[in-house]
Amino acid sequence: MPKLQIFLAEESPSTHDLTDEKVTVGRLPDNTLQISDESISSHHAELVHENGVYHLHDLGSTNGTFVNGEQVTDAILKEGDQVRFGKVDSVFSEDMLPGASQPLPETKEIAAQAGAASARPVDFVNTSPFPKEVRGRDPVGIAATVLAVLGGLGFAAALYGVYLLMQAPGI
Numbered sequence: 001m002p003k004l005q006i007f008l009a010e011e012s013p014s015t016h017d018l019t020d021e022k023v024t025v026g027r028l029p030d031n032t033l034q035i036s037d038e039s040i041s042s043h044h045a046e047l048v049h050e051n052g053v054y055h056l057h058d059l060g061s062t063n064g065t066f067v068n069g070e071q072v073t074d075a076i077l078k079e080g081d082q083v084r085f086g087k088v089d090s091v092f093s094e095d096m097l098p099g100a101s102q103p104l105p106e107t108k109e110i111a112a113q114a115g116a117a118s119a120r121p122v123d124f125v126n127t128s129p130f131p132k133e134v135r136g137r138d139p140v141g142i143a144a145t146v147l148a149v150l151g152g153l154g155f156a157a158a159l160y161g162v163y164l165l166m167q168a169p170g171i
Contacts, residue, residue: 002054004047006035007089018054023047025085026059039063039086047077054092056083063087 002018016033024031026043035044041061048055054077058065063086067075077083077092084090126132 002049002092002094004033004083005091005093006033007091008035008037018047018049021049024059035085035088037086037088040088041086044085053077061086 003015004018004023005013005015007013020032023033023046024043025033025035025040025045025047027034027036027040028042031043041059041063043059044061045056045058045065048057056065056067056072056075056077058073064071066072066084067077068082079092079094081092082089083092
């Protein structure tokens with residue numbers, strides 16, 4: 001049985017079986033399929049089952065009817081067509097009969113080629129928010145480290161001298 005799956009932004013998708021020969025889509029309650037969205041016209045479009053296929057007719061809607069991204073006034077729907085009424089997306093599907101099959105899509109031979117070079121493009125710009133780490137000698141940092149080590153050694157020598165003086169007999 002053909003179906004129309006409607007995707008509303010705030011709700012989970014809803015699936016509607018297309019059981020009637022003519023299904024009207026619109027915002028008003030007198031439509032077969034009522035969609036409460038401000039982008040949908042009062043009587044937006046209709047789906048008519050003729051000669052084994054569904055025809056989609058836009059009824060002069062304000063925001064248009066689209067099939068697979070193209071605005072249409074009339075279209076024949078096929079399995080998997082993406083239909084948009086105003087700003088509301090939907091997908092048309094036909095349940096296949098048991099044993100029926102769809103033809104496979106045609107395949108194309110694609111030849112893979114290795115890259116000629118792996119150098120950075122000439123116009124490459126790094127957009128990282130983190131600056132690149134620069135590795136080099138920092139003379140101020142080296143001097144500060146040397147002074148800290150010498151100061152630590154001097155302090156340790158002074159403590160050792162005090163210790164020796166306290167251990168000396170008679171002082």
